[in-house]
Amino acid sequence: MKRLWLTALLALVSIFIIAGCSNTTTNETSDGKKIIKVALSDEVNPPFLHADDQNNPIGYDMDYLKEIEKKLPDYHFEYVWGEEETNLVGVDTGKFDLAINWFFKNPEREEKFLYPEKEYGYSLTALITKSDRNDIQSLDDMVDKKLAPMSPSGGLRAILNAYNEQHPDNPVAIESIDHPSNADNLKRVAEGKADAVFLNKTTFDAVQEQLNLDLKVGGVVSKEPIFVVFKKEHTELAQQFDQATTELIEDGTLSRLSEKWFGTDIFQDLDYINEKGFEHQQ
Incomplete structure (x- = not known):
């Protein structure tokens, strides 16, 4: 009987060890990069975000995130489609690390989520x-x-x-x-x-x-400035996004992406935008 109890106990310990290892591996890639889970709204809004023929996310938001990922080599971004409010609940509960969908700042959301200091574009x-x-x-x-x-x-x-x-x-x-x-x-x-x-x-x-x-x-x-929203505790990640976003603005990368997707530079003033026009690319 003792042997049976010992065998059962060892099996239970093994299950917990395997589960712990499994949780660790799902948080990192094989080369040691930390996985950041990004929630994308399926209420698509071109040219910020929409899907191609294979349902892959494309648009200004995605190009921006790809540039951010280049500047943050310790991270690997994984993307998940979902309904906007469900995504925000997922960020709040920790299911996702951040969400993107041209979010404005408002007092209600600032109470629940962490906003970076720097906007990544404008609506x-x-x-x-x-x-x-x-x-x-x-x-x-x-x-x-x-x-x-x-x-x-x-x-x-x-x-x-x-x-x-x-x-x-x-x-x-x-x-x-x-x-x-x-x-x-x-x-x-x-x-x-x-x-x-x-x-x-x-x-x-x-x-x-x-x-x-x-x-x-x-x-x-x-x-209207738009932002990525983070889980409240992700202060370090938000700061890293801020630094990378500032660099992308200063070196002209985001202006080039804006020209690509909107047909104008949304980082310029309204006089420029109205004169130049605003025709987004599909």
Whole structure:
């Protein structure tokens, strides 16, 4: 009986040892690099992130991460597709080390996640108008004009709220609606029921590709910095990202990637961007 108990105990110890070794090996590559698990949103947003014909992730975000990986030789990045909110939960619980999907900073997320100091790019917000209109290029032009309805919360609404606080004598009229449809709003403008839609330029590109409406970008209104988000405890990794990102900006790498994917340098000012244009690459 003692021999049987000893055999069982040894077997149990062996299982724990094997499990421990297994956990160690899954955290490192065969050549000793630490594996960093990166969550990618399957709510794709070209040209920042989308998939090729083999469902491989491509876009500005991926090229950026490849450049970061070159500068951090002790790490190997592994990518996992997932729904955005699920990805963020995974970062919070430690399933993933970081997530990328052109995240803005906001107080709620800053409480739960670690943001690096340096943005890796910008999301451009724009006024979308009918193709034959040239009278709407900035928010100043929206006084006494009709804007398509928008959500009462979120990043786009915050931009308009800030504008109205700075221009109390000539505010932009905002109609609120829960869960507005971008497609419906664009159709409103195409049909003359609204003068403009305030929207992220890349969102407009994605919808317009499907609808092919008689619309254009009247003008890019703002540049909103976007960030990678990390698990709170990953301060060292975030600092390393910051240093590498700063180097990629200073040596012109990110400007070149921007030209490749957006057709313009999003690190330049708005006057340059509006003059140069903004046509993303598929």
